[in-house]
Structures are given as C-alpha cells and as structure tokens.
Amino acid sequence: MRLRSQPAERIDRNHPITFTYAGEEHTGFAGDTIGSALYAAGRRVFSRSFKYHRPRGLLCCSGHCPNCMMTVDGVPNVRVCVEPLRPDVDVRDQNVRGSADRDLLGVVDKIGGPFTPVGFYYRTMIRPRRAWPLYEKVLRNLAGLGRVDEKANGHGPYVTVHRRVDVLVIGGGPAGRAAAEAAEGKVLLVDDRAAYDASYEVLSPATALAIYEGGLVPVAAGNTLHRIRAGRIVVATGALEQPLLFPGNDLVGVMLPDAVRRMVDEWALQPGERAVLVGEAAVDLKLQLARAGVEIVAVSLRPESLSAHGRRGRLASIDLDGERIDCDLLVVSGGLQPAYSLLAQAGARIDYEPRRGIFVPTELPAGVEVVGAAAGDIEQVPAPAVLDGRGDKCFVCICEDVTTKDVKRALREGFDSIELAKRYTTVTMGPCQGKLCQLASTRLLAHETDTDESAIGTTTARPPWRPIELGLLAGPHHEPAKLTPLHQRHEALGAEVIWTGAWRRAFHYGDPAAEVRAVHESLGVIDVSTLGKVIVEGPGAAELLDRLYPNRFSDLKTGRIRYGVLTSDGGRIMDDGTVARLDDELFYVTTTSTGSEGVVEWFEWWNAIWGYDVEIVNVTGALAAMNLAGPLAREALAPLTDAPLDNESFRYLDAKEIAVAGVPCLALRIGFVGELGYELHCPATDAGSLWDALVTAGATPFGLEAQRVLRLEKGHVIVGQDTDSESNLLSARMGWTIKDDKPDYVGKPAVPHLEVREKLVGFTSDVLPPEGAQIVRDGRIAGRVTSSRLSERVGGAIGLAWVDPDCAEEGSVISIRVDGTLRPATVTLAPFYDPEGALLRS
C-alpha cells in the first residue's frame, strides 16, 4: 500500500524491483529500502527482541535501532530500514523459532520474567552446578543475533583504501554542507545517505566509524574501508532522536518522529491510521500525517503519565494522563541528543547541560571541530526521565531488552555507577551502542539515585560508531609468501612445500632418507636462496664488521670465508652466518633465512651511531643460492666450469667468482651439511638454468628435512631452533668465535659477565625423543632437547640439548622424558659425523 505521489518521494514507481522475503516474492520500487518495501507489502513486525522475543517494528528508520535487523543474502544483522532494495535480494527473519509473526520463543516474554531478571545467567542458572553444561548448551543456542553463514564471505571481497585530505567533514546535513563549502584545500564530505552534486568531493553512502589519533578516520563505504587522514576534521554528525521511557514503549506502532517523516515523505507509506503525538518534535508532524491521511486522535507536549497497550505485540491503545485512547500509531519524542560519540573518542570532554537536557561536547582536541546539532545547537526543554504508567514492560534499552525494573534492581544491588550498571545490565552494549539508550539510562540513574546527570556521566565512547562486518576491518586477504626463484622447479619435482617464516620451502621431494643418503654417498643439491645475503662495502667495512661481530674479519684474507655469530650488547646470540671477503673493502655476508632484514636493520642502526663510510645492501632477493654437496661434488662441477677446483686452488673456506654452466657465480666452499660442498650464489634470473645444469650433472635435489638431518649429524646449530634469547656464546660452546682482544664490539661489555647456567651439547640415544622433550635430573627438569632426528649414518637417534654444565662432559649420561618414561642418552661433544672435518677439507 502506497500513498499517492509525495512531493519529495525517493521511490521511482516506474522501476519495480522484485525480491524475496521468507521465501515469498515481493515487489518494491527503486529508491526503496528493503524495510520500506516490506512495510509497503504489509509487514509490520520486523524482528523479535533479543531476550524476550517480543515483536518489534520500525522505530527509527535511521539505521540506529535494532528493530529491523534481518538476514540479507546470508549476511545477518542487516538493518533493512536503511539497506537499499536491490533486485532478487533474499531477505529472512533471524533470532526466531518459526517466523517474526509467530515465534515460539515469545513464551519467554509471557512466563520467563521470574527466571530472566537482570544478570540471570550469573544467578539463575548456576544451580545445581552439574547442570551448567546443559544450561550452557541452551543459552549458547539462544544467545546472539543471527547466524553467520560460514560458507558465505559476507559482503566481501573487501578493499582498504588509504587517503589524505586537508579537510574531512563528517555528516552531510545543512551544517556539514556549509562547513564543506567554506573549507579550503582538498575537502571530502562523508555522508551516510545518498550522494549529491557539490563543489567538493562527497563520499556516500558511507559512515565514519571513529576518530583515532593523528587525524585517522576509518570510513565504511560498502565493501571498502577508507582510511582517511585529515589535517582538519569537522564533525557534523547532527543529533539523535531519543525515545521516551513508558510502559509498552517497544510495541509495534510506537515510532520516532524522523521515522514517520521518512516513511511519508520518502517512501509514500502510511505509518498508521489513528495517531497520538507525544512531545514537541512529534507534534511537528501534523502536516505529514494529514497528507498521509492519518487521523490525529490526541496530542500532548508534556504528558504526566503514559502507557501503551498492545494486542499480539502491536499497539492497540494508550493511557495518556488517565485517558484511554484507541490508536495504532504513537509518535513519541524524548528530544534530541547531539551525536558526540566520534568527538568523545577523539578526546573531547562531554558535559551535561541541564537546561536542555543534553550532553554536549567541550574541550575539543586540536584539529577537530564540531558544527550544527552535534555541537549542541539545539533548542529544547528536557523530557522527563521516565513517565509514570502501569502495564507492560518499560524498556530503557531495546537492543538488550533491559527494562527500568532491571536498572532499578541493579541499583539496589549496588551497581550505582553508570559504568558498573552498564556492565551488569548490558544497557548501551547492544547493536545501537547507546544511540537510543545512553541518555535515557543516565537520566534514569540520576532520577533513581536523586542525583543529577552530571554526577552520573556517560559511558566511554568507543569505535566503531556503527556495527560493521569484521571482514571490512580485516581487509583483503593477504598472506605474504616469499618464493625462491627455483620454486617452480620444486613444485614440478613434487616437493612437499612448507612455511619457514615468510618463505615457502621444499621440505622434501618424497623420501628425505634417500635424499640424505644421496648427499653422503654421491651428490645432492639444495636451494638455499632463502639465506640472507648482504653486501658490506666501503673503506670502513672491515672495521664495521669487527665491531658488529665478536669474531674478527679485518685480518680475513681476500677470497677467504669465516663463520660469525652476531650477539646483542647483552651477549645474547642473535643470528649467524658466513662472511666472505671479496676485496679489501668488499664483504659478502650471509645470515639465517629469517634473519636478513633484522640483520640489515641492526647493521644500519649501529652504523647510524658510528658513521663508518660503508654501504650496506640487502641482496637477498636479487641473488639465488644453491648448495652442491656430496663426495662427487668436485667431479660433477668440473665439466661445468673452467675454474680449477683442485684442493690447492679452491680450498675449504675459499670464496671465488667462477662461471658454472655459463652462469656467473660466487662460489663459497663451505659445508653446512658436512660433505664436500660448494655454495653457489648467482643472479636470481639465472637460478633456473644453473639448477638444471647441476641436476643434469647428477645432483639429487634434497629438501629442508634432509638438510636438518645432515647438519645435525655435524652438530651445527640453527639459531632460533637450538638457541633462544637467553643463549650466549659460552653456553652454546661457541666461545672460540670471541676475539676479546679487540678494543670494542657489540657484546664485548657483556663478555666478562656471561654466565653458563646450562650448555648446549649433542647426544645419542636408542629412542628418538621429540624436540622440546625434557631432560630430567633427580626428579627436576634440567634441560631440554632442541633438535632430534634418526640418523642412518650414526645408527640411532641424535640430537642437541641444553643440559646442566656439569653434565656437559663427553660420555655423560642424561635422562630424557619420552612418552612419560625416562630414557638414557649419552652426551657427545664432537660432531657425530666426520668429527675432524676431513671430508669438508678433502
């Protein structure tokens, strides 16, 4: 049912739109909201309330109250009064057993009263104790509003946009528009209603959700979250119409003036047949109601008493100052309240002004202004806190179904501060976030405690200004992954790929044990492009490295490599790697796979202090690296290069620039995995052809798991796996890297004070303890296993563990807890495999 054409209606009667509600097809018009189209189709009950499942109908038509929340295209809690109607949209009831008209849970309203007082879940349902699981199951089932469709992606995909403007105006009412007109520079106005043409940019429909420090305003606009930085923020959010407190104030047919105005003017709907108007703003509606053919049966500016009575949840009559009046529409106005929430978030003070009965923002933070009704530019006489009357429930908070009785009971129980009463009764904590109940609850508390509103104050304003989907905050789905230039090779080989930090790495290619055997017996190749690679170059390079590492590099000869461990100034192990001297003033530094960025920042930081003439360049992504390892490494490499590879020309710990299969490489003869090996670093673009040449030459690709076994056989430490933030070089038995005769280096002041409370040792065992297993001594925990693997080569389980220093002797027997029982293990200090390093040097 529509009225005849209204002067400023928004609907376009030439453009019908069909949609479904509860499975039935309905028709509205372009310009309708889902709510207005449903009302036109005869719907009056739009939802059931949170706790009592009372029928609820259109109240504010402004997207503030919870009364019209439905599930739209699978998205729960959509306020259909402001959600634009779109073709074929699927609209359903929520929070009901049955339908909004006939909800089985409506019984809670009839007989649930004694069982569901304020805080009932703390009180009624705790006895008997053993029944709690049952209560919980029932409550969990009933609690909440709407169901999230786990398969649907909300309104996604979501987008985040970052913007900067000179002036941001929030609110497109007359005051906001005037402020935007007058502003200079790049001006953006955000409005939650339809767009319009202006001399400045308008973002709408969109809602400013908060004001954070630094002038950051997140604005929700459909699927897009705009993170707007503004030099100046003008808040023109206007004022919120407030309801009145009287028995039956939630019945379907009780409306706020703006709702009625919108229904008639914008959507040509008749809001009722017999209307009673209460309050100044309601009385102003006479014109609209006459146009809509509504009979006005009574008017009262300031009634003494009021109560509403319903039939099946719908308004049927009222008692107004002792007179019973039949009606189906009751327009009530409790006056206006400035929408100050964004300002309060920004740090403004909120003061109560008794003359007009409103809270107004004062003491605005720098860069934030307020204009219009939001500033308190309102003339009104305060409405009474609560109207006397008998009958139905009187709701303070329609979101959470909190009644005046609940608030009074909370007061009697001692919850007399607004913040306590809020948490206990949940008033202001529902979907409207206090828009319709903050003022009402403050005034009720003041009334009941015989104090004034300033003494009661307000609850803390927090973002967001209106509920939004979490997906909008999360933004688009990003899972940054670093891939090496050889990643496609690994995939083609059927590698199992795992995460190591942000890197995706080949864990193994099907049979890690066979990969280990290949390295020991013939030849393997592993992609180690994830290694951090850093160039340190300049006249001060050698001295800088000497001051960064406990080890010494200034005496390193060109073309040679030395191992280095980085420590903090507290002497703790941070990272490790190799340092190759390529020229007098040129060093090539490798770091752990996850450490490269941190190491570069660490180098840069110290050099910001010291000021050496050095360039530090992170080339991790620019270069690939692969380690060719195994007894056949030299033979396999020889045909691919002109460079001499014999043990005199290319020694262990030599670094040489050679071409391999036509690819320019920096070849480092080092041996993390314990066999004769060459670590070849080359431009990332050439990685594929180098890899292919090595595989063609007979190298078996091996993955991370094989490398972990191989390095463990050598007792090589992985920083971060075998060490933690407490580990120092002495306790990790790497004191040999400390060159303490240097005048100063990072960590030197700590060296005399280093304590060895436990030591890192190797162990062998008959059973494989899990990593993290406890070392137990005399019934107490005395250490832990950090790495463990089965080694075919050693013939049993091997590992690294932190143990008491007096157990750190070759041959000591320690006890490891495995599956609840203590298993013996034997401490080994030398590498398990090739302890002399003969193979590496061969």
Add this chain to the structure above:
Amino acid sequence: MSFLLTCPHCGSRPVDEFRYQGEVTRRPGPVATLRELTDYVYFRDNVAGVQREWWYHRTGCKTWFVAERDTRTNEVLRTLIPAPTGVATPQ
C-alpha cells in the same frame, strides 16, 4: 596508536610504516660493571613526557633517525638524523 611521524627524508607518514627501537640509551663502553651493563641492556627511563627515541623507516627510505616524542600525547616534537659520533651513543 595511529599518529604521524615525520621521516627526515620522506616527511609526514603513518606510524605503522616505521619500526620503533626504543629510547636512546647510553652505552657504557667496552668495559662495564655488571650494574652498568644491566642498566644499559635492561633498564629504561620510561618517562611520562618528552623522550628521545630511535625509529627506522622500514617500509620507506630505510633510514634510522631520532625522534623527540611526548609519550603522554604521542606528539612528535622533532625528528632528526643524528650526527654519527663514532662512539656508542648518539647525542
């Protein structure tokens, strides 16, 4: 925390582009008592007021600089690239 920080190279940028490295501390030098070392490594003044602190423009120009920030209001009074001192602590 969403304040703006003025990088000496890039100008005013959102704070999430930067890494915070904490207060500017005084390094005791290569020889220190345990107390001096502990003070330097573990203890911070944690002032409620203007503090000198290290920042790094991680997603920008990758420059280390010193900011003077009021820890009560997050107002950044000044940012500068300190002159290297050659010794431990920048001035």
